[in-house]
Amino acid sequence: MSQFDSLVEEIKKDLDGYKDRGLKVFASSSLQTNSMPLLHIISRVAPDVPVYFLNTGYHFPETLSFRKQVQDLLGLNITDLYSAVPRNQQKDAAGRLLFTSDPDYCCYLNKIQPLEPILASNDVWISGVRGDQSKVRAAMKREEKAPNGVIRFHPMLNWTSKMVYDYIREFKLPKHPLESEGYLSIGCEPCTRKIDVNALLDDRSGRWAGMNKTECGLHTQLIQK
Structure with a gap:
């Protein structure tokens, strides 16, 4: 018996309920270490659910290698989503790449806009956000x-960081290779920094350092209150 059996069964019950209602379900994942429990659970209870990875073209090579490792290990149907705007055209009027001058618009082009057709053709979006992250x-x-x-x-949502790592240890799941180098929340390479654990504010520390920005927009713009 696993300490996570009841939590996994609860997720399975929810997903089965969506399926019984005829709803089309998909998941998105950033393919980080903290993504592993949810991806593993999906592979166990709903392996037919498509998983989308927003491939911005700015990811660390290690993230792309980890993506392949996870897909091979779990046998999931992971599909990359890309911006319709080529990266060499993602510039402002002064010719600067958008991640340097307008990171919100950069995130819109590379994260939000590519996901919009998926939202339009599905009914349920599984996201691995946790309340203790921010x-x-x-x-x-x-x-x-x-x-x-x-x-x-x-x-x-109610899982803690400790639960995530306990699950990873119990099921012997891999971790993102950059985590051991001091990266905690890993996104696009230009906008991700190593963190000082002594100055850690939350799990999102290290993203968009020096900017008044903590989210790419997926969990702020693509949500309706």
């Missing part, structure tokens, strides 16, 4: 509304 996420509910009448389903 104040924004702490205010979320297990189910929220997203555009196009889609249900955002947050099965990991």
Whole structure:
């Protein structure tokens, strides 16, 4: 018996309920260490659920290698989503790449816009956000509304960081290779920094350092209160 059996069964019950209602379900993942429990659970209880990875073109090579490792290990159907705007055209009027001058618009082009067609053709979006990751996420509910009448389903919302790592240890799951080098929350390479654990504010520390920005928009713009 695993200490996580009841939690996994609860997620399975929710997913079976969506399926019984004829709803189309998909998941998104950033393919980080903290993504592993949810991806592993999906592979166990709903392996047919498609998983989408927003491939911005700015990811660390280690993230792309980890993506392949996870897909091979869990046998999931992971599909990359890309921006319709080529990266060499993602510049402002002064010719600067958008991640340097307008990171919000950069995130829109590379994260939000590519996901919009998926939202338009599905009913339930599984997201692995946790309440202990940031104040924004702490205010979320297990189910929220997203555009196009889609249900955002947050099965990991009440999990803690300790639970994530306990699950990873119990099931001998891999960790993102950059975590051991001091990266905790790993996104696009230009906007991700190593963190000082003594100055750690929350699990999102290290993203968009020096900017008044903590989210790419997936969990702020694609949610309806």
